[in-house]
Amino acid sequence: MGDVAMTAPVIRAFVEQNKNVKITIVSRPFFKPFFDGIDNVNFFAVDVKERHKGFIGLLKLYSDLKQLNIDAVADLHNVLRSKVVRTLFALSGKKVAFTDKGRKEKKQLTSTENKIFKPLKSMFERHVQTFTKLGFAIDLSSPNFPKKAVLSSEILKNFVDNGKISDFLGIKIGIAPFAQYESKVYPKDLMQQVIDKLAADNNNKIFLFGGGNREIEILNQFASTKKNVIVVAGKLNLKQELQLISNLNVMLSMDSGNAHIAAMLGIKVISLWGATHPFAGFSPFNQPIENCLVSDREKYPLLPTSVYGNKKVEGYEDVMRSISVESVVEKIDLK
8 A cells, every 4th residue: 555655746746747648547446546636647447356367367457458548658566467567568569667666775775684774765766767767757856735635524423523623623643553564563552652642632633543353443442531532443435534634734653554645645744663764765755754763773783674574583573662652752743
């Protein structure tokens, strides 16, 4: 999800700066709301479960896309499935480019021996380079973001009495305390302290994001007995969640998709990093590096030990405990 969200600011800048070009986003239907409202962008939903499943499905996908009279292909994913489709377009004479994900440099950054610790190109820069190969210029230095969504009564009824917009005032803080891998998740007891300190100010309204029964159970524990802490998970669809996030003042997130979703909407993001590190190029879009709170490399010199958080290193299980509760709250404080 984060990978797709990271393409949205680049696509938005592309169509603003290349107004005579029409873009077709090819992805799973779930991700369509990421691109809603961007001019000159159509969305083609890939049916990975039936029509476009397997190799034969990829041939059908190529055939379907060919009907759209595509002039060039930018492969921003660069995985096996997209490689097959772009190769078929290349063989038909179309101009093709793909995003170099810098896998060699990332391996050097996360190596436990002979580590080369330096910031790598962001994924946003890498995607810009892909379009440059196709002959298009993109400048990300002065980005525009979508306007805050007008929240419908259907959304508001989940969070305020009788859906009154007047009850939705105050500082709105989103917290997304989960990630795909445990090495990227702030310890539960410390996150509870963060939430308790923020909730002590009644002017703060705190919205907890997640998904799945187990995560919802934990979120309910975080929110227990606090009227200004609200569990969003399980109450809204993705489009509605995006509308709510666009109205936040700040989002606290792990190195996860929610950080990139909030950033693509122009929301201030405070991100927490455990086994991973923003130097790998996954820092949220247009956010200052100071908003990325990283684990202590003096205490844990092998950090980062992973690009995505899926590698475990003995003795590094508690690296995120080196990020203090006070530092997190201080970064979020909007007074």
